[in-house]
Amino acid sequence: VTLVEAVLVPERSVDEAFERIRALHGPAIGRVARGYEADAERQRDVVQEIFVAIWRSLPSFEGRSSERTWVLRIAHNVAVSHVVKSARDRLAKCISVEDLEEGRVPALDPRSSVEARDEVRRLAELVRALRPADRQVILLHLEGLGATEIGEVAGITPENAAVKVHRIKSALRAALSTKEGAR
Amino acid sequence: MSAHDDDLGALWREAETSPLPSTDEIRTKSDAFARRIARRNLREYVASALVVVAFSRMLVRSHDVLERVGAALILVATAYIVLRIRRDGRAAPAPVTATTTAEHLAHLRRELARQRDLLRDVALWYIGPFVPGFALFVAASAQRGGPVTALVTLVGFTVVVAGVVWLNRRGARKLDVAIGALDDQESQATVTPSPPSPG
Numbered sequence: 001v002t003l004v005e006a007v008l009v010p011e012r013s014v015d016e017a018f019e020r021i022r023a024l025h026g027p028a029i030g031r032v033a034r035g036y037e038a039d040a041e042r043q044r045d046v047v048q049e050i051f052v053a054i055w056r057s058l059p060s061f062e063g064r065s066s067e068r069t070w071v072l073r074i075a076h077n078v079a080v081s082h083v084v085k086s087a088r089d090r091l092a093k094c095i096s097v098e099d100l101e102e103g104r105v106p107a108l109d110p111r112s113s114v115e116a117r118d119e120v121r122r123l124a125e126l127v128r129a130l131r132p133a134d135r136q137v138i139l140l141h142l143e144g145l146g147a148t149e150i151g152e153v154a155g156i157t158p159e160n161a162a163v164k165v166h167r168i169k170s171a172l173r174a175a176l177s178t179k180e181g182a183r
Numbered sequence: 184m185s186a187h188d189d190d191l192g193a194l195w196r197e198a199e200t201s202p203l204p205s206t207d208e209i210r211t212k213s214d215a216f217a218r219r220i221a222r223r224n225l226r227e228y229v230a231s232a233l234v235v236v237a238f239s240r241m242l243v244r245s246h247d248v249l250e251r252v253g254a255a256l257i258l259v260a261t262a263y264i265v266l267r268i269r270r271d272g273r274a275a276p277a278p279v280t281a282t283t284t285a286e287h288l289a290h291l292r293r294e295l296a297r298q299r300d301l302l303r304d305v306a307l308w309y310i311g312p313f314v315p316g317f318a319l320f321v322a323a324s325a326q327r328g329g330p331v332t333a334l335v336t337l338v339g340f341t342v343v344v345a346g347v348v349w350l351n352r353r354g355a356r357k358l359d360v361a362i363g364a365l366d367d368q369e370s371q372a373t374v375t376p377s378p379p380s381p382g
Contacts, residue, residue, distance in 0.1 A: 018206055030200025044201045051209045052216065077287040084291045084361060091364040120198045123191065136284050142195040155283025169191060 014058050021054060025071045028143050032072070035127050035139045036079040042086075050078045065152060072143065073153045076136050083132060094131040097164070100171035103178065105129065119176065126175055130168070137161060138168045227268065234261045249326065253319030260312035267308055271301060292365045295358050302355035306348045 033046035053074050061070060083091060095104060106129045127135055127142075133154070140150045150161040204212075234257070241254040282290065301308070317340060325333030 015206060018209070022203060022206065026203040027196075027200060030203065031195065031198075034198065034200055040201060044204075047201050048204050048209070048212060051204055052212045055209050055213050056216075073282075073284070076284050077282065080284060080287060081291060084288075084295070084365070091361055094364070120194055123194050124198060127195075132288065133284070142192045144192065153284060155285030172191060 018055060018058060021067070021071060022051070025068065028068075028072065029075050031143065032075040032079055032139060034124055035135060036083055038125070038128060046079055046082050049082060050075045053078045066149070069145075069149050069152055072140060072145070076139070076153060080132050080136070091132075093129075094135075095129050096131060097134055097167050097171055100126065100130065100168070100175055103175065105175050122176060123172065126172055134164065134168055137164045138172070141165045141169070227265070231261060231265050234258075247323050247327070249319045249323040253316045253323065256316030256319065257313060260316055263312050264309060271297065288365065292362060295362050295365070299355045299358040299362065302351040302358065305351040306344070310344050310347065 029050050030043070030047055033043040033050065037043045037046050054071060057074060065073075093106075095106070099105070105126060127138060130138065136154055137150055137156075140153055145153070147158040147162040147165070150156075150165070151158040154161065156164070238254040238257045238261070242251050242258065245251050245254065321333050321337050321340070324336050
């Protein structure tokens with residue numbers, strides 16, 4: 001049951017459509033939560049918030065964008081809301097792409113124990129340190145979205161999306177390769 | 184620009200994520216959210232009804248003209264506050280589905296600014312309307328119990344009001360920090376917004 005079919009015949013299969021979204025996009029939603037929250041408990045909260053928003057939005061889905069784009073747009077908007085509402089103190093500490101490029105990156109947080117491998121953990125922390133708009137662009141790219149889809153979700157032109165992705169990726173690679181620099 | 188064959192993409196997808204909630208859990212959470220909103224609305228109505236009942240009773244039964252006028256003014260103030268909270272006090276639901284994140288952030292900024300203004304101006308719109316009615320109660324208590332009673336009532340009222348204003352202003356300052364952070368990010372963004380995409 002596709003999401004469009006579920007919405008056209010809501011009494012039949014919203015549950016089934018939701019189950020399908022959960023199975024198909026659940027891991028990506030989990031990674032979106034990881035991109036906004038380091039703490040495992042809070043990640044679970046964000047994941048739940050995202051799924052509740054999807055559940056409540058199912059009847060309004062019009063099928064004019066792809067299901068994945070729709071799901072990720074909700075996921076990112078919910079996650080951004082979460083940061084603005086629940087983690088305002090961290091918002092002011094977010095770094096720009098320029099900071100990342102110039103090596104002004106945060107020290108490794110010893111509390112973020114969700115990711116086992118050091119490199120994986122460092123990447124997550126660098127991504128989480130970015131400002132929400134930049135963070136979203138790179139998270140969508142890391143999920144495999146193209147520039148057009150990223151632009152659709154983020155509200156920027158595909159050209160801008162491509163430029164941003166390129167810059168952020170280069171800066172992330174550089175920051176990861178000089179691990180010890182900022183600690 | 185696919186990330187599937189990308190080293191960073193592979194690294195990103197390598198980490199474990201939180202376990203997914205079940206459909207039943209989500210349904211329960213969604214229902215609980217709707218119930219919470221209904222309970223909040225009910226609480227607001229009950230609190231307003233209690234004030235209306237108490238001061239209507241005073242308006243009808245009191246033999247003191249000052250008290251009766253004071254009660255009438257408190258009722259008018261209560262009606263104004265209820266209408267004001269209904270109009271401005273509730274957060275507009277965040278349109279998470281139909282908007283791009285740029286629009287969503289703009290919505291969040293507007294919401295934060297609205298909340299900040301309400302908190303910052305609480306003395307004007309929330310406490311101010313009750314002052315005339317309360318002043319008459321103080322005058323009535325001065326007539327009945329003497330200046331000491333009136334002074335105690337006045338000091339008590341002032342302390343409570345000062346505490347409420349201080350707490351709200353502190354909340355407003357915290358919101359200002361968040362708004363400043365959002366503005367800062369927006370001003371440094373190098374992107375051009377594109378038209379919203381369909382949902």
